[in-house]
Amino acid sequence: MSPRKRYWMMKSEPDAFSIDDLARVGTEPWNGVRNYQARNFMRDGMQVGDGVMFYHSNCKVPGIAGLARVASHAYPDSTQFDPKSHYFDPKATPEAPRWFLVDVAFERKFKQVIALEDIRQHADALGEGFALTARGSRLSVFPVTTAQWKLLLGLEKP
DNA sequence: GCCAACGTTGGC
């Protein structure tokens, strides 16, 4: 029996990789995550088919830009082994990889970004620990509960 | 571009 579908938030700077980029390529290895907590969520928590909210960070209108889904189990991020890569990690080896990723597949782009500004209006309902509204949180991959997922989707504008 | 908040590193 397959485990129940889970939900996740994944942040990306649209200048580097946006929801439009994902729409164009269809599926993308989510490389470059170099934070242990985020890695653990991908490596230990994600299952193929899980729902993903694609968040645009560090841009004019930060917010959720669309939906995606987890399209692979976790496997080593090859950029950690590549000395020419910005994400190269000299302490990682193929025998003992340090960083993992999953493939992410495009589902749909929202007509309008669900802006962080709007999401903040519901910070209480989303809960204290929710990483988007928690003060100072920089986590780029984190779980979303079913209730949070529904609440956030309810903020989508036609 | 600024800067507060955070995670990681490394000397001790």
Add this chain to the structure above:
DNA sequence: GCCAACGTTGGC
């Protein structure tokens, strides 16, 4: 194991 220094994130 502490903690200062450093680099990064990301909203504004």
